[in-house]
Amino acid sequence: MKYAFSFLAVIALILIAGLGSQIPGMHYLFGVAIPYLAIMLFVGGFVYRIIQWAKSPVPFSIPTTCGQAASLDFIKQDKLDCPTKTSEVVARMFLEVFLFRSLFRNTKSEIHDGPKLTYESSKWLWVFGLLFHYSFLVIVIRHMRLFIEPIPRWLTAIEGVDAMLQIGAPTLYLSSITLLIGLLFLFARRLMNRQVRYISLNNDYFPLVLIFAIAVTGILMRYFLRTDIDIINIKNLAMGLVTFSPVIGAKIGAIFYIHLFLVSILLAYFPFSKLMHMGGVFMSPTRNMANDSRAKRHINPWNDPNIKPHSYAGYEDEFREFMVEAGIPVEKELPAAKDEV
Amino acid sequence: MYNKGTIIPGLIIFVLFVTFPIWFNGFKAGTPPKPELPPGGEKKCVESVEYMRANHMQLLDEWRDNVLRDGNRSVVTVEGKDYRKGLQMACMQCHSNKEKFCDSCHTYAAVNPYCWDCHLSPKEAASKEETR
Numbered sequence: 001m002k003y004a005f006s007f008l009a010v011i012a013l014i015l016i017a018g019l020g021s022q023i024p025g026m027h028y029l030f031g032v033a034i035p036y037l038a039i040m041l042f043v044g045g046f047v048y049r050i051i052q053w054a055k056s057p058v059p060f061s062i063p064t065t066c067g068q069a070a071s072l073d074f075i076k077q078d079k080l081d082c083p084t085k086t087s088e089v090v091a092r093m094f095l096e097v098f099l100f101r102s103l104f105r106n107t108k109s110e111i112h113d114g115p116k117l118t119y120e121s122s123k124w125l126w127v128f129g130l131l132f133h134y135s136f137l138v139i140v141i142r143h144m145r146l147f148i149e150p151i152p153r154w155l156t157a158i159e160g161v162d163a164m165l166q167i168g169a170p171t172l173y174l175s176s177i178t179l180l181i182g183l184l185f186l187f188a189r190r191l192m193n194r195q196v197r198y199i200s201l202n203n204d205y206f207p208l209v210l211i212f213a214i215a216v217t218g219i220l221m222r223y224f225l226r227t228d229i230d231i232i233n234i235k236n237l238a239m240g241l242v243t244f245s246p247v248i249g250a251k252i253g254a255i256f257y258i259h260l261f262l263v264s265i266l267l268a269y270f271p272f273s274k275l276m277h278m279g280g281v282f283m284s285p286t287r288n289m290a291n292d293s294r295a296k297r298h299i300n301p302w303n304d305p306n307i308k309p310h311s312y313a314g315y316e317d318e319f320r321e322f323m324v325e326a327g328i329p330v331e332k333e334l335p336a337a338k339d340e341v
Numbered sequence: 342m343y344n345k346g347t348i349i350p351g352l353i354i355f356v357l358f359v360t361f362p363i364w365f366n367g368f369k370a371g372t373p374p375k376p377e378l379p380p381g382g383e384k385k386c387v388e389s390v391e392y393m394r395a396n397h398m399q400l401l402d403e404w405r406d407n408v409l410r411d412g413n414r415s416v417v418t419v420e421g422k423d424y425r426k427g428l429q430m431a432c433m434q435c436h437s438n439k440e441k442f443c444d445s446c447h448t449y450a451a452v453n454p455y456c457w458d459c460h461l462s463p464k465e466a467a468s469k470e471e472t473r
């Protein structure tokens with residue numbers, strides 16, 4: 001029941017925003033002050049985390065290689081899986097970020113009677129991971145309609161494709177549904193898969209539940225609880241926020257403040273959570289280094305220039321006597337002692 | 342800090358992405374739409390203004406189902422005048438200038454109702470009659 005805490009936390013947040021925003025005067029806190037604070041924490045925290053990571057030295061050249069390294073001319077190099085040039089690293093990184101290429105290799109291990117250990121390819125996490133992340137991206141891009149004026153053509157085009165099925169009015173967006181499906185899979189995986197369940201913590205469940213609640217409040221607001229959800233009025237507020245002159249005109253329904261508060265919590269929580277993998281993927285030495293350690297020496301930035309290299313020969317010279325005494329084999333024997341002869 | 346050459350441009354790109362609405366708008370909030378009141382001088386809508394602003398698309402959807410699925414072509418009466426349930430037959434009788442009414446809001450909110458693929462705005466309907 002580790003995940004119960006995440007549900008309770010999100011329910012508490014919903015109650016805070018739902019009840020709090022109904023207190024006269026408090027809508028400026030939930031509609032203006034908290035969103036500003038959240039976005040400042042998000043950008044500031046994100047940049048801070050990246051700079052902290054950039055300050056950490058990489059002592060070794062540790063790219064993960066999954067293919068033939070550059071070698072003799074007649075041996076074909078696997079350029080994507082064992083990159084040696086920056087351009088190849090960029091290509092590998094691009095596929096990693098946009099297609100989650102390394103997740104595509106995900107395997108599932110099982111123990112059968114025998115006992116026999118089997119590994120088989122498991123693509124579901126990759127499929128639903130992509131579904132979730134791309135739905136999220138499309139939703140965030142579509143939300144830009146509330147924040148910009150005039151509306152560029154490409155935004156209308158994305159909306160058009162997303163509302164393609166023309167179900168109901170306001171029309172159903174496919175990305176809202178695919179986001180929920182993706183989230184449900186990711187959550188179910190943590191509950192059903194024993195190994196994953198064992199290592200899952202509250203800070204794995206909480207972001208899933210929080211994003212789920214954001215999506216559900218958004219969908220409720222758009223299709224079901226429309227009372228006082230006048231998009232023109234909401235857009236005026238959103239435009240005010242991004243031009244630093246926010247005003248809240250007519251009354252806006254509580255569901256909007258709940259949605260916005262949960263998003264603010266997500267933004268503020270982001271830099272201090274595992275969600276930082278968004279920036280972290282670019283900072284992983286196993287992904288962003290070229291496997292060229294045989295062509296270029298990787299100098300450990302920690303190296304103290306006062307500590308000179310110490311070869312084995314030098315080490316033996318220093319400790320030969322003690323080694324011989326302890327019976328450790330040496331490459332060069334001790335000079336024959338005179339008095340023994 | 343290591344790899345300044347790539348990390349600092351990367352961070353700048355990140356901040357530019359996040360602040361996209363700020364520099365795209367250039368600090369100008371734009372003018373909220375002012376939908377024109379019915380030119381015919383009607384004073385009341387089929388429901389309260391607050392309800393209409395938030396829910397008119399759901400009302401239209403409901404009416405469409407009433408008329409086309411249930412065959413319920415009842416009339417709505419506003420200020421003693423009867424209107425037949427429908428998009429062209431009710432809404433557009435009063436809000437006869439689609440461009441200055443429906444479209445003014447919809448352009449601002451980036452909504453593009455597909456209804457007009459088939460239904461005609463009063464202006465289009467008039468021009469059809471002329472060419473006949």
Ligand code: HEM
Pocket residue numbers: 136139140142143146170173175176179214215216217218219221222223231234238256259260263266
């Ligand atoms: C993490 C960011 C966010 C996510 C994942 C999210 C998610 C959603 C979803 C799934 C919907 C359902 C309809 C649709 O897909 O458009 C929605 C609707 C909505 N969201 Fe968000 N949202 C986010 C941020 C925001 C923010 C910052 C605002 C503040 C203005 C906002 C305001 C709205 C409004 C007004 C609707 C109703 C739209 C309509 O009726 O057409 N959302 N949201």
